Amino acid sequence: MQKTVFITGATSGIGKACAEIFARNGYNIIANGRRAERLKDLKNELEKNFPVKVLTVDFDVQEKEQVFAAADMLPSDWQKIDVLINNAGLALGKASFEDADLEDWETMLHTNVEGLLFVSKAFLPFVKKSPAGHIINIGSIAGKEVYENGNVYCASKFAVDAITKAMRIELMPAGIKVTGIHPGAVETEFSLVRFNGDEDKARAAYKGFKPLTGADVADTIWFCANLPPHACINELTITCLQQANVFYYNKNP
Ligand code: NDP
Ligand code: 8X3
Numbered sequence: 500m501q502k503t504v505f506i507t508g509a510t511s512g513i514g515k516a517c518a519e520i521f522a523r524n525g526y527n528i529i530a531n532g533r534r535a536e537r538l539k540d541l542k543n544e545l546e547k548n549f550p551v552k553v554l555t556v557d558f559d560v561q562e563k564e565q566v567f568a569a570a571d572m573l574p575s576d577w578q579k580i581d582v583l584i585n586n587a588g589l590a591l592g593k594a595s596f597e598d599a600d601l602e603d604w605e606t607m608l609h610t611n612v613e614g615l616l617f618v619s620k621a622f623l624p625f626v627k628k629s630p631a632g633h634i635i636n637i638g639s640i641a642g643k644e645v646y647e648n649g650n651v652y653c654a655s656k657f658a659v660d661a662i663t664k665a666m667r668i669e670l671m672p673a674g675i676k677v678t679g680i681h682p683g684a685v686e687t688e689f690s691l692v693r694f695n696g697d698e699d700k701a702r703a704a705y706k707g708f709k710p711l712t713g714a715d716v717a718d719t720i721w722f723c724a725n726l727p728p729h730a731c732i733n734e735l736t737i738t739c740l741q742q743a744n745v746f747y748y749n750k751n752p
Contacts, residue, residue, distance in 0.1 A: 501551075504724075505529040505580045505625075507560055507618055508587030510537040512687025513637060513720075516713035517584055520721045522549045529554045529577060531569075531587065531618075560587045560614030561606070570621035580625040582724050585615045586637045588659075590652040590693040604651040611655035615662065631728055632675040635720055636663045640683045640736060644745040656681075660734075667733055676731040678723050683738030683745070684710040707750030708741035715739075 504521045508514035510532030518528050522545040530538050530553055538555035545553050554577055558565040588611045591603035615636060626632035641649055642656025663679035670677055690701035716737060723732045741749045 501525065501527055502581040502629075503527045503529060503577065503579060504582040504584060505531070505622060506584045506586055507531045507614070509541060510534045511713075512689060513682070513685060513713045513716045514584070514586040515541065516717035517586065517720055518545060518553075520714070520717045521582070521724075522551045522553070524721070525549070525551060526582075527552045527554075527577075529556060529573075529580070531556050531558065531560070533557060533559050560618055561609040563613075563617050566614075566617040567621045570625070573625065578625050579628040580622060581629040581632060583619070583622055583626050583632075583634045584637070584720065585618055585634065585659075587614055587618075588637060588655075590641075590689065592695075593648045593652075593693060595648055596650050599648075599650060607651050607655050611652075612658045612662070615659060619662075619666065626675060627673055632673070633678065633724055634666060634670070634675060635678045635680060635723060636666075637716075638663065638679045638681045638734075640681050640738065640745045643681060643736065646745050649745075663734070667731075678732050679734040680716065680720060680723070681734065681736040682711060682716050683736075683742045684708075685713060685716055686710040687713050707752070708748055709739055710742075711737065711739045 504526045506514050506517050509518045509530035518530055522528055530541055532538055535557040538557055542553040542555050556569045558569045591606055592600055636659055638659040639656040641653045642660040645653045660679055663677055667677040686705050690704040694700035719737050
């Protein structure tokens, strides 16, 4: 029977790259994001190129009612989810504790922490219907070490790490694998969003080194999702060659 992956934040970056690699390998895709037009384009592209079906579910992961309504309305032939990738997330701003914007903090916490919780809880019954369910949460190296002016983004990703570890323990009796993926710098729309559309600032974030791409991270996620049934990667940190951790880069002059 064809497998299904549900990916939050599939309209861009890591999530979109995940949709591509899973579709290329024959998975049906449930693709989430807020930008419905992009989801429609993704569906057309994947269904044209691969023998798979794509269901688009445009909702905001921050909105509990929308998340649970989407789960309630999941068509009957989509009610087995083999892999859930909790990828939707964002950073907003890079300002000191004193200067940071309160609404930015709220949005990051609502999206990266609550959104992941709402989606996991709402869609868990469908993951349990798979004989080999797997939940993959996208954390960050910012959830391993705190950097200056990373304050609440880092806190949200520390929370993702803790939630992932808790899910790993508590979903073990159900036979569900749980994996945390913690990437370093990946060139996606992430920095454009973080710096409110400022392209110069976004470009500067990757100056002097070759960052990961969304496809690099998606390849790793695909690898984690394809271990033998008795094996589980609990957590995995991936950075580009020129980044050792959240602080240390070997940048070109
Ligand atoms: P992008 O900005 O390219 O993609 C983010 C995705 O999240 C988009 O598809 C966006 O879709 C979706 N999203 C954001 N907010 C919501 C929401 N409220 N509801 C539903 N979907 C939402 O960034 P990345 O691909 O880089 O980011 C993906 C994940 O990887 C994030 O969790 C990020 O924190 C994490 N990460 C990124 C790193 C990087 O350097 N890029 C490094 C480490 C981790 P839409 O706008 O259509 O809703
Ligand atoms: C994104 C990586 O270092 O920009 O999670 O916070 S970083």
